[in-house]
């Protein structure tokens with residue numbers, strides 16, 4: 001069954017943090033090394049979902065805020081007491097933060113759900129301070145072209161999440177048009193660290209072919225001071 005993004009995450013929310021998902025594991029591994037050197041003071045996580053990244057950043061000393069368009073995902077995030085009062089229900093196209101509120105904007109595994117990419121990048125650019133950084137990860141277009149799905153199961157029902165397929169150039173152009181400068185852009189594939197997840201899910205036979213495909217991209221942009 002194909003379901004619109006926010007509706008899908010309503011159903012997925014209670015299971016999201018407990019599912020065996022090699023893409024979440026890979027994103028964590030790859031994004032961690034991107035974020036480590038940044039040491040931001042104020043972080044806004046756009047489409048933060050269940051708040052997967054926020055405690056990690058809090059523990060590293062950052063003041064964190066998150067927003068998401070799905071109440072049920074945010075409800076899961078509020079189970080972590082340290083996030084209470086730090087989360088807002090909002091669409092990525094209209095961020096509920098004042099201009100220059102963050103040194104780092106994080107947007108993980110969500111870009112493909114946003115309708116107006118140009119508007120979202122403009123909001124990123126408005127919300128980040130001069131010299132601040134925007135780190136975005138998402139499923140790689142090659143993975144989608146190879147037939148990978150944005151999907152999840154609830155019981156025996158499989159749900160496919162509706163999304164926008166975009167070329168990397170289109171994403172880069174939206175960032176440039178918003179006045180942002182690319183700092184780095186990585187294309188990341190699954191590796192040995194994710195093999196145990198395939199094994200636990202009984203899907204080891206798919207691992208070799210899966211790891212030959214670019215699974216994710218991680219783009220880092222900055223708002224230039226001049």
Ligand SMILES: C[S@@+](CC[C@H](N)C(=O)[O-])C[C@H]1O[C@@H](n2cnc3c(N)ncnc32)[C@H](O)[C@@H]1O
Pocket residue numbers: 005006009046047048049050051052053067068069070073090091092093107108109110113114115
């Ligand atoms: C796959 S989850 C990723 C959550 C989290 N960033 C993570 O990495 O675990 C995608 C998230 O995007 C949110 N989302 C979808 N469309 C949105 C929109 N237009 N504005 C804000 N959030 C949106 C969903 O509710 C969901 O929480």
